[in-house]
Amino acid sequence: MKSAAIARWREPSVLPGFPLALGLTLAYLGAIVVVPLAVLALKPWSLGIAGVWSALTEPRVLAALRLSFTTAALAALVDAPLGLMIGWTLTRYEFPGRRLLDALVDLPFALPTAVAGIALTALYAPNGPLGALAAKVGIKTAYSPLGVFIALLFVGLPFVVRAIQPVLEDLDQEVEEAARTLGASDLQRVWRVVLPALAPALVSGVGLAFARAVGEYGSVIFIAGNMPMRTEIAPLLIVIKLEEFDYAGAAAVGLAMVVIAFGALVAINALQARLAGHGRT
Amino acid sequence: MPLEIKSLSKAFSRYPALSDITLTAAEGEFLALLGPSGSGKTTLLRILAGLEQPDAGEVRFRGEDLLAAPVRRRGVGMVFQHYALFRHMTVEQNIAFGLQVRPRASRPGRAAIAARVAELLDLMQLDGLGKRYPSQLSGGQRQRVALARALAIEPRMLLLDEPFGALDAQVRRELRRWLRQVHDRAGVTTVFVTHDQEEALDLADRVAVLRAGELVQVGAPNDVYENPASAFVFDFLGEACRLEGVVRDGRLTVADWTTTAPADAPEGPVDLFFRPNEVAFAPADGVGVGANVLAAAVRGASVKIECKVGEQVIELQGLGQVPPQALTRGARLRFTPTRYRLFAAAR
Numbered sequence: 364m365k366s367a368a369i370a371r372w373r374e375p376s377v378l379p380g381f382p383l384a385l386g387l388t389l390a391y392l393g394a395i396v397v398v399p400l401a402v403l404a405l406k407p408w409s410l411g412i413a414g415v416w417s418a419l420t421e422p423r424v425l426a427a428l429r430l431s432f433t434t435a436a437l438a439a440l441v442d443a444p445l446g447l448m449i450g451w452t453l454t455r456y457e458f459p460g461r462r463l464l465d466a467l468v469d470l471p472f473a474l475p476t477a478v479a480g481i482a483l484t485a486l487y488a489p490n491g492p493l494g495a496l497a498a499k500v501g502i503k504t505a506y507s508p509l510g511v512f513i514a515l516l517f518v519g520l521p522f523v524v525r526a527i528q529p530v531l532e533d534l535d536q537e538v539e540e541a542a543r544t545l546g547a548s549d550l551q552r553v554w555r556v557v558l559p560a561l562a563p564a565l566v567s568g569v570g571l572a573f574a575r576a577v578g579e580y581g582s583v584i585f586i587a588g589n590m591p592m593r594t595e596i597a598p599l600l601i602v603i604k605l606e607e608f609d610y611a612g613a614a615a616v617g618l619a620m621v622v623i624a625f626g627a628l629v630a631i632n633a634l635q636a637r638l639a640g641h642g643r644t
Numbered sequence: 645m646p647l648e649i650k651s652l653s654k655a656f657s658r659y660p661a662l663s664d665i666t667l668t669a670a671e672g673e674f675l676a677l678l679g680p681s682g683s684g685k686t687t688l689l690r691i692l693a694g695l696e697q698p699d700a701g702e703v704r705f706r707g708e709d710l711l712a713a714p715v716r717r718r719g720v721g722m723v724f725q726h727y728a729l730f731r732h733m734t735v736e737q738n739i740a741f742g743l744q745v746r747p748r749a750s751r752p753g754r755a756a757i758a759a760r761v762a763e764l765l766d767l768m769q770l771d772g773l774g775k776r777y778p779s780q781l782s783g784g785q786r787q788r789v790a791l792a793r794a795l796a797i798e799p800r801m802l803l804l805d806e807p808f809g810a811l812d813a814q815v816r817r818e819l820r821r822w823l824r825q826v827h828d829r830a831g832v833t834t835v836f837v838t839h840d841q842e843e844a845l846d847l848a849d850r851v852a853v854l855r856a857g858e859l860v861q862v863g864a865p866n867d868v869y870e871n872p873a874s875a876f877v878f879d880f881l882g883e884a885c886r887l888e889g890v891v892r893d894g895r896l897t898v899a900d901w902t903t904t905a906p907a908d909a910p911e912g913p914v915d916l917f918f919r920p921n922e923v924a925f926a927p928a929d930g931v932g933v934g935a936n937v938l939a940a941a942v943r944g945a946s947v948k949i950e951c952k953v954g955e956q957v958i959e960l961q962g963l964g965q966v967p968p969q970a971l972t973r974g975a976r977l978r979f980t981p982t983r984y985r986l987f988a989a990a991r
Contacts (some may be wrong), residue, residue, distance in 0.1 A: 537728035540695050541790075543715040544722040545742035545797055555745070559732040 400621065406614035418615040423591050424600060428616070431597040432623060434508060435576035438515035439523075439569045445516075446523025446568060447561070453524070454531040468524050471517055476581025483514055484585045506588030511596060514582045519572030526568025527561050534560055563639035570631035577624050646671045647692075647801065647833060652701030654687055661687045662698070662857045669835065669850075674827055676848035677837045680880065684857040685837045689803050692835060693722045705800065718801075721794030721832075725806040727786045729778040735789050736761050736774040742797035764792040767826065784815040791823070795830060802827070802834040808843065820847055841881050845869060853877050875987040878917045885958045885981075887916045887933065888989065899953050901933040901980070910988035918981035921961040925979050932978035940971040947971065 407415045418424065453465050471479060487494040487504040497504045504510055534557065542552045558565075580598045587594040597620055604613035645668040652665040662684040669675045677685040690696040692703065694715035703710040710718060730738050739761045743752055752760065765774055768788040778786055787807055794802060807823070808816040824847055827834050838844050844851050845865040852862045861873040872878035879886070889898035891914050896905035898916055926932050935951040935958075947962040949971075960979060967977065 535726070535728060537724045537726060538730060540693075540715075541722065541724060541728040541793075542730075542741070542745075543695070544693055544718070544720055545745065545793065546716045547741075547745040548716065551745045555741075556730060559730075562732075 403614055403617050403621065407611050407618055410611045410615065414611070415615050418612045419619055423595070424597075424616055424619075426592045427595050427597040427600040428619060428623070430508060430511065430595070431577060431620070432627075434511045434515055434596075435573050435579075436627075438512055438519050438576050439573035441516060442519045442523045442572045443565060443569050446520055446572075447527060447565065449520075450524045450527045450531055454528055468521050471521050476518065476579065477585070479517060480514060480582035480585030483510075483517065483582065487513060487586060505586050506590075506594065508594055510586040510588065511583055511594060514586050515576040515579055518579050518582055519576050522571040522575060523565070523568035526571065527564045530561055530564040531557075563635050566631060566635040566638060570628060570635070573631070574624060574628060577620065645669065646706045647835075648702075648704040649688075649692075650702040650704075652688070652691065652698050652703065654684075654691065654696065654698045660857045662691075665701070665854075665857075665859050667852055667859060667862065669833055672831045672833055674824070674834045674836065674847060674849045676844035676851045677835065677854060678839070678841060678844040678851050678880075679854035680839055682856065683839075683854040685839075685854050686805055688854070689805050689835060689837045692801070693720050693803050694718050695722075719797065719799050720801045720803055721797060721799030723787070723790050723794050723802070723804045723807045725809045727778070727783075727790045727810075729786060729790055729793070731778050734775050734777055735765070735770065735781070738778070738789055739764055739792045739796050741793060760796060764796055767795075767829075768792045769822075782815075783811045784819055787811065787819065791826070795826075795832075799832060802830075802832050804834065804836045806837055806839070808840075809838075816843070823847065845881070853880065855880075872985065875915055875917060878985060878987075883920050884917050885920050885960065887953060887956065887958070889914050889916045889986070891986065896986070899933050901931070901978075903980075906986065909986045913989045914986045915989045916981070916984050916986055918984035920959055921963065922983045923960050923962070923979045923981050925962060925966050925977060927967055928976040928978060930978050932980040934976065934978055937971070937973055937975045937977060939973060942971070949977075951977070 407418070410418060449468065453461060453468070484505055485491050487497070487510060489495065489498050489503075489505065491505070494504050502509070504513060538560075539552055539556060542556045547555065578598060580596075580602075583596050584599055587596060587599075589595050589599060597616055601613045601616050604610075604616065647669040649665055649667040652662055653660070654662040665684075665688060667675075677688060679685045687696060691698050692710070694710075694713065698711070730741065733741070740757050743757045743760065746752075761774070765771055768791065770785065770788055770792065773781065773785065773789075778789065781789065787810075791807070804823075808819055811819065820843060836844070836848065845868075848865060850862060851865050851868050853860045853868065855876055861868055861877050863871075868877065869881050872881060875886075878884055887898050889896055891897075891905045891909045891911055894905050896903050896909060896914070896916075924932070928934070933953055935953045937949060937951050938957065939950045941948045945963055947966050949960045949962060949966070951958060951960065
């Protein structure tokens with residue numbers, strides 16, 4: 364019986380090295396992901412269930428969580444059309460400086476987030492060039508939730524562009540030509556042929572941008588102003604609680620973030636799998 | 645003539661893809677564009693579809709200037725070598741696409757579209773596959789879906805770009821016969837690109853042979869096959885053997901064989917072309933071109949003999965009448981091409 368069970372385990376692949384590969388995978392994931400998360404999951408309960416509940420329902424915590432998740436979701440959603448446009452321009456057209464522009468897309472990946480935060484703040488602060496312009500029409504950018512949104516937009520963009528770019532490059536030109544000969548207008552061609560083909564990659568790019576934005580810290584704290592109840596993001600609140608030696612409270616907020624983010628990512632992955640599901644082999 | 649192509653030229657960054665092509669097709673005709681790769685046949689088809697613009701020339705369809713119309717208003721059905729199906733749509737959705745993208749005023753109703761799709765599924769022998777996705781179909785089925793999709797818009801002209809190129813030999817032959825039936829039933833003018841001479845000769849009403857962007861010969865399949873205009877066409881349209889010879893004072897000499905040259909034979913060095921099965925064999929002391937047998941392979945009634953004439957190696961085919969000694973390696977035999985053509989050689 365036992366050998367049959369093992370045989371079934373090994374069945375999916377004829378490649379050698381399965382025990383070693385699975386062992387390393389599990390060891391690595393265990394050390395890097397599971398153990399820290401388990402500690403995080405265990406830590407808050409030193410407060411007791413009621414304590415965790417009151418730590419999480421504190422208005423300041425709720426406001427921070429709400430700000431973090433809604434701005435991250437909004438930024439990821441707005442990154443979708445922006446990233447689509449940039450990816451489209453970079454793959455569909457040949458123009459001088461295209462490679463340079465392509466490299467620029469990755470810059471938010473490479474830049475220390477604090478540097479990005481300072482640069483964005485300088486731009487969008489009320490006395491900065493863009494901030495002053497926005498202030499003239501009565502919009503406050505830096506030190507408001509909008510500032511948080513701008514920073515998250517910035518860090519999430521490369522994820523969307525890089526997710527869709529290879530798919531756009533691989534898209535068979537003949538399929539679009541077929542659509543044209545069948546009478547489709549440019550808009551119909553993009554809407555009915557190109558976008559559905561891109562949808563799974565776009566969803567996964569948006570998911571990555573969202574995940575990154577939820578956890579983003581460095582670039583946001585400079586531009587946000589960090590006013591409790593207004594522009595204080597959840598990761599910052601965790602740091603504040605840690606500095607106050609409220610380790611259990613910090614872990615409670617952290618656990619809440621993990622649970623919500625995990626749920627959102629599972630939903631996004633499910634959507635992506637559904638879109639990619641039928642007949643796209 | 646409904647389709648008139650006049651002095652069409654096209655170059656891709658100085659390399660000419662088509663030069664001065666003039667060609668017509670009759671209503672409901674099945675025209676094959678035949679040529680090796682790089683002959684410009686696909687470029688010509690793509691110009692007809694509107695996917696390429698020519699540098700010069702004119703294309704008229706029923707008198708209307710086709711080049712002035714954008715792709716989506718040309719009303720041509722195009723079938724691509726690699727199917728180009730919409731992978732995220734079912735077979736039914738693929739077929740209905742051309743009808744569904746029409747402007748509201750000319751778009752058939754939901755029921756009419758469904759009826760048309762059902763009719764095409766039936767015509768293409770795809771019954772029961774309407775809900776499948778392209779990845780769940782075989783290559784032959786995919787290409788039939790592509791053809792159904794192209795026919796759904798009731799095109800004025802059907803353009804096929806090596807439609808069977810990606811399929812294996814047996815499916816190809818099956819689809820070939822069936823494509824001809826579909827064409828005859830739909831009665832639509834069809835232009836078909838292929839590099840497979842057998843496919844072109846089998847299917848088409850007329851064959852246009854292209855080489856390096858130039859039209860070398862147009863005619864009915866049998867006519868082109870029997871009366872090739874050049875050595876290239878002879879060679880391209882079937883198995884061919886070539887021997888070098890000389891015509892002088894009305895006498896043709898090939899290796900050690902001399903005979904009366906045909907009246908229209910060019911003077912000087914010539915290439916003699918013949919089909920490998922159109923030869924008569926004779927023993928070593930008989931009449932004909934002397935050859936040394938290198939190898940012989942018997943397949944039932946037919947025999948393939950690889951032999952050497954001077955320094956040239958050619959492969960002949962015999963049916964029954966081969967002298968038995970010709971089947972031994974190193975043996976000497978003689979043969980005369982029963983039908984051949986002479987083309988002036990640039991030597």
